Amino acid sequence: AQTVTQSQPEMSVQEAETVTLSCTYDTSESDYYLFWYKQPPSRQMILVIRQEAYKQQNATENRFSVNFQKAAKSFSLKISDSQLGDAAMYFCAYGEGLGGGADGLTFGKGTHLIIQP
Amino acid sequence: GAGVSQTPSNKVTEKGKYVELRCDPISGHTALYWYRQSLGQGPEFLIYFQGTGAADDSGLPNDRFFAVRPEGSVSTLKIQRTERGDSAVYLCASRFGQGVNSPLHFGNGTRLTVT
Numbered sequence: 001a002q003t004v005t006q007s008q009p010e011m012s013v014q015e016a017e018t019v020t021l022s023c024t025y026d027t028s029e030s031d032y033y034l035f036w037y038k039q040p041p042s043r044q045m046i047l048v049i050r051q052e053a054y055k056q057q058n059a060t061e062n063r064f065s066v067n068f069q070k071a072a073k074s075f076s077l078k079i080s081d082s083q084l085g086d087a088a089m090y091f092c093a094y095g096e097g098l099g100g101g102a103d104g105l106t107f108g109k110g111t112h113l114i115i116q117p
Numbered sequence: 118g119a120g121v122s123q124t125p126s127n128k129v130t131e132k133g134k135y136v137e138l139r140c141d142p143i144s145g146h147t148a149l150y151w152y153r154q155s156l157g158q159g160p161e162f163l164i165y166f167q168g169t170g171a172a173d174d175s176g177l178p179n180d181r182f183f184a185v186r187p188e189g190s191v192s193t194l195k196i197q198r199t200e201r202g203d204s205a206v207y208l209c210a211s212r213f214g215q216g217v218n219s220p221l222h223f224g225n226g227t228r229l230t231v232t
Contacts, residue, residue: 109159
């Protein structure tokens with residue numbers, strides 16, 4: 001079974017600074033997708049960014065970018081120019097390819113990100 | 118347009134009671150998922166519907182848990198003889214079509230507390 005590990009239960013960063021959240025995963029598959037979700041106190045999971053394993057180029061979405069190291073099975077999230085609204089739980093997630101099976105996601109335990117004003 | 122709606126937002130029940138949790142997905146979304154998120158954990162997959170049928174229920178922890186989606190839209194997660202260990206946030210998500218590359222849309226969850 002696939003596993004997703006987030007080794008940082010909590011991270012703190014000053015507003016406007018940069019922070020990196022770590023994630024490693026274990027899989028024997030070659031085609032898969034990786035995601036970072038944000039969960040504010042409202043409990044709704046919000047997609048931040050996603051990466052297709054077959055793409056070598058790291059995904060970016062405005063202030064959010066990833067460092068995807070396929071051989072190392074590492075998928076870290078970098079948040080630049082941190083804002084107070086970025087404070088939330090962040091979950092790394094793994095999903096497999098098209099059709100068949102559950103197509104559900106396997107989530108890590110999450111990292112609580114605190115933004116210091 | 119409305120997102121994924123889950124009701125109730127919070128539910129408190131006594132041990133041994135029966136509960137139903139409702140999920141109203143985004144209109145037109147054929148795939149629907151239930152996840153359970155225990156305190157301090159990430160969401161864990163419970164069951165996946167494609168249309169009206171449960172395509173994968175391998176995540177349901179035991180036979181006290183059951184889910185239906187009779188018309189391919191609204192889904193109900195049913196828990197019989199609730200136990201204190203069932204206390205968690207139950208998240209519902211939907212997507213259009215199949216395939217993990219189609220974005221998942223989550224609801225705000227139902228927080229179930231079993232006393």
